[in-house]
Amino acid sequence: MNDFAYDVLVVGSGAGGAMAAYELTRQGHKVLLLEAGRNYDPKTETPMFRPNSAAPLMGTSTPDKDFGFYDSTVDGGWQVPNEPYTTAEGSDFLWWRARMLGGRTNHWGRYSLRFSEHDFKGKSRDGLGADWPFTYDDIAPWYDKTEALVGVCGTNTGLDDMPPSSEGVLQPPPPPRVPELLIAAAAKKHGIAAVPMHRAVLTKPLDNRAACFYATPCGYGCSIGAAFQTTTSLLPMAQATGNLQIITDAMVKTVTVDAQGKVTGISYIDKKTATEQQLSAKVVVLAASACESARILLNSKSASHPNGLANSSGQVGRNLMDSTGAGLSALVPALMDRPRYNEDGHTANHLFIPWWGHKAQANKELDFPRGYHFELGGRFGEPGAYVSGNLQGYGTSLKQQVRAHYGSYVSFALRGEMLPNEHCYMDIDPQVTDKWGIPVARFHWQWSKHELKQVEHGLKTAKAILETMGATVGELPAAEDAIRKGGEIIHEVGTTRMGSSSKDSVTNQWGQSWDCPNLFVMDGGVFASNPHKNCTLTIMTLAMRNSAWLAEQLTAGKL
Amino acid sequence: MQKPTLISNQSTAEHGDNLSSVYTNHLSRRDSLKLLAALAASAMLPALAGCEPTPVAKTASGTTSTEHWPELKLQPITAKGYGKDPNLIMPPEAPWPLTLTPAQLSLVALLSDIIVPQEGQSPSASAVQVPSVIDEWVSAPYPSQQRDRLTILSALAWLDDEATLRFSKPFTTLGTTQQLAIIDDIAYDNEQTPKQFQRIAKAFGRLRNLVLAAYFCTPEGIKDIGYLGNVPIAGAYPGPTPEAYSHLNKTLAELGLSDFAYPVS
Numbered sequence: 001m002n003d004f005a006y007d008v009l010v011v012g013s014g015a016g017g018a019m020a021a022y023e024l025t026r027q028g029h030k031v032l033l034l035e036a037g038r039n040y041d042p043k044t045e046t047p048m049f050r051p052n053s054a055a056p057l058m059g060t061s062t063p064d065k066d067f068g069f070y071d072s073t074v075d076g077g078w079q080v081p082n083e084p085y086t087t088a089e090g091s092d093f094l095w096w097r098a099r100m101l102g103g104r105t106n107h108w109g110r111y112s113l114r115f116s117e118h119d120f121k122g123k124s125r126d127g128l129g130a131d132w133p134f135t136y137d138d139i140a141p142w143y144d145k146t147e148a149l150v151g152v153c154g155t156n157t158g159l160d161d162m163p164p165s166s167e168g169v170l171q172p173p174p175p176p177r178v179p180e181l182l183i184a185a186a187a188k189k190h191g192i193a194a195v196p197m198h199r200a201v202l203t204k205p206l207d208n209r210a211a212c213f214y215a216t217p218c219g220y221g222c223s224i225g226a227a228f229q230t231t232t233s234l235l236p237m238a239q240a241t242g243n244l245q246i247i248t249d250a251m252v253k254t255v256t257v258d259a260q261g262k263v264t265g266i267s268y269i270d271k272k273t274a275t276e277q278q279l280s281a282k283v284v285v286l287a288a289s290a291c292e293s294a295r296i297l298l299n300s301k302s303a304s305h306p307n308g309l310a311n312s313s314g315q316v317g318r319n320l321m322d323s324t325g326a327g328l329s330a331l332v333p334a335l336m337d338r339p340r341y342n343e344d345g346h347t348a349n350h351l352f353i354p355w356w357g358h359k360a361q362a363n364k365e366l367d368f369p370r371g372y373h374f375e376l377g378g379r380f381g382e383p384g385a386y387v388s389g390n391l392q393g394y395g396t397s398l399k400q401q402v403r404a405h406y407g408s409y410v411s412f413a414l415r416g417e418m419l420p421n422e423h424c425y426m427d428i429d430p431q432v433t434d435k436w437g438i439p440v441a442r443f444h445w446q447w448s449k450h451e452l453k454q455v456e457h458g459l460k461t462a463k464a465i466l467e468t469m470g471a472t473v474g475e476l477p478a479a480e481d482a483i484r485k486g487g488e489i490i491h492e493v494g495t496t497r498m499g500s501s502s503k504d505s506v507t508n509q510w511g512q513s514w515d516c517p518n519l520f521v522m523d524g525g526v527f528a529s530n531p532h533k534n535c536t537l538t539i540m541t542l543a544m545r546n547s548a549w550l551a552e553q554l555t556a557g558k559l
Numbered sequence: 560m561q562k563p564t565l566i567s568n569q570s571t572a573e574h575g576d577n578l579s580s581v582y583t584n585h586l587s588r589r590d591s592l593k594l595l596a597a598l599a600a601s602a603m604l605p606a607l608a609g610c611e612p613t614p615v616a617k618t619a620s621g622t623t624s625t626e627h628w629p630e631l632k633l634q635p636i637t638a639k640g641y642g643k644d645p646n647l648i649m650p651p652e653a654p655w656p657l658t659l660t661p662a663q664l665s666l667v668a669l670l671s672d673i674i675v676p677q678e679g680q681s682p683s684a685s686a687v688q689v690p691s692v693i694d695e696w697v698s699a700p701y702p703s704q705q706r707d708r709l710t711i712l713s714a715l716a717w718l719d720d721e722a723t724l725r726f727s728k729p730f731t732t733l734g735t736t737q738q739l740a741i742i743d744d745i746a747y748d749n750e751q752t753p754k755q756f757q758r759i760a761k762a763f764g765r766l767r768n769l770v771l772a773a774y775f776c777t778p779e780g781i782k783d784i785g786y787l788g789n790v791p792i793a794g795a796y797p798g799p800t801p802e803a804y805s806h807l808n809k810t811l812a813e814l815g816l817s818d819f820a821y822p823v824s
Contacts, residue, residue: 038644047647049789053776056641056654058692062701064640069650075643175798176821178807184821185811194821203795213791220647334810339802344788346796351821380786383775387768392747394674394767399681399783402771406784470814 004245006032007554009266009281011252011296014103015536016523016543017287018230018238019146023547025243029554032279034250034268036288037099040074042106042231046221052384060385066096072106072221075099082435086442093443094487095291101248102231103289104490105536107219109348110200110227111375112152113533114143116163118358119417122529126369128450129419130319130528133500133509136163142545143537144169150228150540151206153346154198161354161371162195171203173350174214177343179335179378179410180351186468187353192461194376197352200228200537209233217347227346250277253438254300255284255519261304263519269436283518283550283559286496287543290525291320291426294495295441298428310496310513310521315506317427319420319494320443321530324372325484326455328462329411330471331389335378336408343379343407352376353412355532368453372416372532374462380407410469412462414455417532420494421448424486445486452479491535496525511546518559522546626755627724629716633709636700657691658698666715666731667693667766673742674770681783684774692773693766707765714762721759798823 008024010017013035021031047070052059055069062069066077075081076098087093098104117136123129144166153171156164173196176184184194201218202211202225209225209232218227225232238244249271256264256278265280286293294317300309308316355371389405391398418424423446428439456479463473476482499505502514511526513519522543524535553559638655645651659667671684671693684690697708718741722730726737733741744753746767748760774780799807804823811817 045647049791050647050650051776051778051781051789053778055650057696057699057701057704058772058776062640062699062704064643064645064701069641069645070647072647077643081643172795174796175823178799178803181799181807181821181823182810182816185816185819186814188819188821189816212796213793214796215789215791334814338810339800339806340785340787341800341803342787342790342792342797345798380788382789383772383781383784383786385769385772385776387771387775391764391767391771392749394742394746395676396678398767398771399675399678402775403784406786468814468816 004030004032006030006245006281008032008283008285008550009034009279010285010287011266011293012036012103012287012289012523013101013230013235013246014105014287014289014523015230015539017285018102018105018234019540019543020285020287020522020547020550021238021244022234023544024551025238025241027548027551027555028243029551030243031238031245032281033244033246034252034266034279035101035103035246035248036251036271036292037075037101037103037248039248040100040102040106040231042072042102042221042225042229043223046072046216046223048216048220048223050220052382058385067107067219070217070220072219073098073100073104083440084432084434085440086429086432088442088444091443091445092485093445094485095441095443095492096487096490097289097292101246102229102235105229106221106231108229108536109534110218111348111534112147112150112154112198112200112537113354113373114163114165114198115531115533115538116161118160119529119531119533122370128369130497130499130504132528133498133505139541139545142541146537146541146544149544150200150233150537151202151209152198152200152537153196153203155196157193157195157354159193159195159354159356160358161356161373170198173197173199174203174345176350177345177379178338179332179407180349180376182332182335182469183376183378183410183465184351186465189468190461190464192353192356192465194351194353197349197375199346199348201346202226202228203346207233207237212346214342214344214346251436251438252288252296253436255286255296255309256280257300257302257304257309257516259304261302261516263309263516269438271436274436283520283554285520285522285547285550286525287522289523290493290495290527291441293521293523293525294426295428297496299439305515310506310515310519312515313502313504313506315497315504317495318425319497320424320426320445320492321418321420321494321527322486323489323491323530323532323534324414324416324418324447324451324455325489326414326458326479326482327411328414328459328466328473328476329377329409330466330473331405331409332378332466332469332471333408334470335410336404338407340380343381345379349376366457368450368457370417370419370450370454370532372414372454372458374458375413375415376410377413378407378410410466410471412458412465414458414462415489415491415532415534416451416454416458417530418451419448420529421446423448426495443486447480447483447486451483455479455483491524491530493524493527493530493535496521497528498526499528510549511542512550520546520550626758627717627720628758629713629720631709631713631716633712636698636705636708638698638700640700654695655698655700657694659694662731663712663715664690664694666718669731669738670718670766671770671774673738674767675774682779684770687774687777687779689770689773689777692776693769696769707769710762710765711769714759714766717759717762
């Protein structure tokens with residue numbers, strides 16, 4: 001890298017890091033990007049059209065491939081070999097990681113819902129959690145730019161939970177499937193709207209990326225670039241400027257500082273040679289994922305930063321949030337033996353149920369403060385390692401039971417906003433280090449009554465809609481049993497939150513750390529709250545906006 | 560991985576109405592999937608179907624009255640898994656050693672074809688290598704597969720024990736009527752299931768689900784169940800067919816939901 005005079009070191013090639021690299025290089029700044037995992041090329045590595053029968057164990061989930069054999073995640077999942085994390089006694093937490101170029105964007109759900117003014121100003125409304133240090137109007141133009149660049153299909157619904165995109169930004173969504181149409185009608189009877197999901201999946205070609213051809217689950221990755229991932233879009237676009245260089249297999253250990261405490265660069269482990277390397281830089285951007293970036297900061301202790309870098313507020317690692325998750329599914333007898341057609345579509349739900357309870361919450365009719373949405377399931381999916389139905393007997397009558405049940409189950413996946421609380425945070429385990437000698441993250445977790453009440457409400461609502469469809473649901477589980485583990489929804493954010501004061505936040509609204517002006521965070525760590533709407537679109541939007549601001553500072557010679 | 564293929568010995572004189580088969584290792588499963596797909600394309604598939612439809616006879620002959628269970632002490636599988644970065648384009652042919660004995664595999668093949676017999680244009684389970692998938696499954700080193708291993712090997716041992724108790728012979732050497740007399744007792748897991756068959760009914764249910772899954776994954780099974788996806792579509796996704804919309808509208812009417820129907824253009 002001696003002949004590559006870069007200004008900015010970006011750590012991480014996922015949603016935040018790749019967007020930072022894209023925006024900075026586009027504006028003429030040279031960027032060196034470090035990725036902890038191996039190089040990865042979706043064009044040659046994605047198992048397009050591969051049937052479950054060609055995979056070991058019919059493609060089912062295993063501890064090696066937690067989301068199934070064909071899931072794109074490389075060297076990761078709930079565990080990364082030789083790179084453990086720990087949980088405090090009494091805490092359950094799961095941490096999904098990938099060790100590959102593009103990070104978790106290679107397999108994410110592509111759900112891309114905007115946060116609203118309502119979402120950004122929750123504390124002003126109910127006194128809980130923290131407000132964001134900007135308004136919706138400040139960020140709306142950046143949502144437009146990000147959606148246009150990424151390619152998002154969906155519609156402007158006019159609902160108060162879904163701020164509109166500017167005219168011409170969204171691509172048309174695919175038409176709903178039969179089970180979704182049945183759920184939509186049943187929900188409407190309860191006064192609840194189902195509408196097209198917004199997804200980062202192209203239904204029209206964009207740049208060098210093809211439109212979706214409606215086959216192969218997006219979680220496998222997408223060789224044609226229809227489903228957004230940074231490895232088929234932002235990274236090659238940034239490389240084409242000539243201003244980006246990438247080092248893979250580079251596991252960042254610490255951010256380095258000089259005697260005055262000013263950030264000078266980073267120290268990383270070159271995994272191929274297992275040696276520690278130093279790189280200097282004018283500016284460091286951390287986008288290694290919320291918990292990995294916080295881990296780097298907490299491990300970067302020095303005389304001038306004794307509690308870890310950028311941590312004068314004591315907030316690094318605190319305010320850890322995930323989305324709430326719970327599910328309910330049932331057999332809908334009316335959907336049994338229905339006419340077959342190709343229901344793959346873009347392989348996730350075409351309709352979903354956005355949060356409808358703003359007015360009820362404002363009127364204090366609900367016993368929980370923040371909203372949720374339902375992602376809807378149910379279709380003629382590719383047969384896999386499990387066959388649904390209370391199957392009995394054998395032979396031709398058994399086969400007929402299987403055919404009758406196929407495509408007749410529907411599911412509601414609740415995803416809700418949690419509030420930060422003092423029991424949910426990460427710190428550094430004082431005893432455990434990973435293979436590279438880097439102290440590991442330790443997680444502390446406890447749901448509060450806010451989340452449990454919300455899940456209870458969601459389960460009751462889903463049951464009411466299912467029963468309206470003629471399903472038999474039975475007794476609901478208790479919320480404590482139904483709620484998924486912390487981290488399990490893979491929306492962990494908040495560990496380096498932004499705010500309007502250096503006293504209670506780690507960065508300002510530009511992701512610039514209060515303590516070190518040439519240190520930025522551009523992943524989900526900066527979230528001041530965690531609205532129910534899936535974090536990736538907002539990670540990318542903030543990374544674009546804040547990199548544009550950083551580019552201005554660099555151009556003006558201010559950093 | 561060497562995957563077994565089926566050699567039917569139905570015509571042997573010793574067991575005239577016997578469903579028993581002997582499995583030996585020939586074609587790999589994935590090779591044979593390719594072969595079957597090619598043959599299906601050339602419309603020769605019916606000629607391949609090895610087994611006649613299963614006659615379902617119901618007799619209660621020789622029903623045992625006592626509960627029994629083989630308390631197997633299995634060696635844990637110590638093979639490695641396929642790892643966290645397997646080649647997804649060319650999946651490993653032999654991710655771990657197969658462990659079923661020839662006798663166990665033959666019993667699995669027999670049971671597979673009782674569960675999924677040949678039916679019209681659809682081949683039987685063993686004709687599309689379902690027993691090989693079961694062998695791969697119960698031989699896998701992962702925790703849930705090892706739990707299934709205990710369940711399924713116990714079920715296989717139970718069937719031989721039961722056959723011996725009732726008819727003084729191992730299960731595969733019984734006549735079809737005798738085999739089905741036992742299967743009829745264990746293939747229904749409900750409130751009427753007698754106490755001595757409750758545990759085996761659950762174990763048989765697990766095997767049944769795996770056999771069905773392995774069957775309906777295959778190109779032939781996919782055709783049978785009517786999965787029409789995994790094909791590229793040029794242009795917009797078409798959505799439901801007129802027939803599917805018509806069925807939906809009828810369903811909405813029956814549920815009293817027509818007034819709430821989502822607008823479809």
